[in-house]
Amino acid sequence: MRLDALPERILFIGGGFISFEFGHIAARAGSxxxxIDRGERPLKGFDADLVERLVARGEEVGVQLRRRTSLKAIEKDGTGFLVTVETDNKTRDLRADLVVHGAGRVPAIDRLDLAAANVEAGDKGVEVNAYLQSTSNPKIYAAGDAADTRGAPLTPVAVFEGKVAASNMLKGNRTKPDYAGVPSAVFTVPELTRVGMLEEEAREAGHDIRVVENDTGDWYSNLRVGESCAATKVIIDNESDTILGAHLLGPEYGEIINFFGLAIRLGLTTSDLKKMVSVYPSVGSDLGSMLS
Known part of the structure; x- marks a missing residue:
């Protein structure tokens, strides 16, 4: 967004990445x-316990979350907006100087006239096979947000899918995208991150797991930047001692999650990770302690 002045009151629709990231920026700048979120739980792809910690931290800095709240109407009201919402079957009016749509996105492919090339597509994008090749027109490949794949709608995923698609176009269908160990982050303050399985996903998949949880708010790396809202949850497979999932909330944890992503991708054990010697006092030096 490009604004000439910071609005005093901002309302975000949807409890996802955009609303939380821009919401934290705006609140810390003074808005x-x-x-508002239709569900009970925002940021559904992330660990529920850490999400609740982030919500509480947001409230401390001025980010109010209204759960179970749906948008009914928006009207221009002078220089601002009158927003009608419904919570638990009760309607009320909210006033805002700016309303931001953060309720998700869809592939921008309608204007491509894909039907003319016999390219089938759905709500999630072009229907492709494991090689990112159109299932209805083998001359067409698609990647990123334009393709219906298992990949998350993230920039790095779109980049490596694009490389896979280009390689297959030039060399034939040899390469499939590998989504193992792809991390994601919500760049709030503090950052909320994840990679791999959630705890419930690991249990449902039949893994014998141990869950290592730490409140890291009083660790030196967080005390030195004045952020006490920090915690970690690491999901470990008991049989193989490998990382199944890692979920981190804390300052600069968007960097540490990359280490966990690499560990998942390479099949490293917790013993392997604990052998790593890190620069101190960097945030990365906390990684070993997050495993015990």
Whole structure:
């Protein structure tokens, strides 16, 4: 967004990445921020316990979350907006100087006239096979947000899918995208990150797991930047001692999650990770302690 001045009151629609990231920026810059979300749980792809910690931290800095709240109407009201919402079957009006749509996105492929090339597509994008090749027109390949794949709608995923698609176009269908160990992050303050399985996903998949949880708010790396809202949850397979999932909330944890992503991708054990010697006092030096 490009604004000439910071609005006093901002309302975000949807409890996802965009609303939380921009909401935290705006609140810390001085705006009164309200996020409305239709569900009980925002940021559904992330660990529920860490999400609740982030929500509480957001409230401390001025980010109000209204759960179970759906948008009913928006009207221009002078220089601002009158927003009608419904919570638990009760309607009320909220006032805002700016309303931001953060309720998700869809592939921008309608204007491509894909039907003319016999390219089938759905709500999630072009229908492709394991090689990112159109299932209805083998001359067409698609990647990133434009393709219906297992990959998350993230920039790095779109980049490596694009490389896979280009390689297959030039050399024939030899390469499939590997989604193992791809991390994601919500760049709030503090950052919320994840890679691999959630705890419930690991249990449902039949893994014998141990869950290592730490409140890291009083660790030196967080004390030195004045951020006490920090915690970690690491999901470990008991049989192989490998990382199944890692979920981190804390300052600069968007960097540490990359180490966990690499560990998952390469099949490293917790013993392997604990052998790593890190620069001190960097945030990365905390990684070993997050495993015990």
């Amino acid at each position: 009164k921020v309200c996020i």
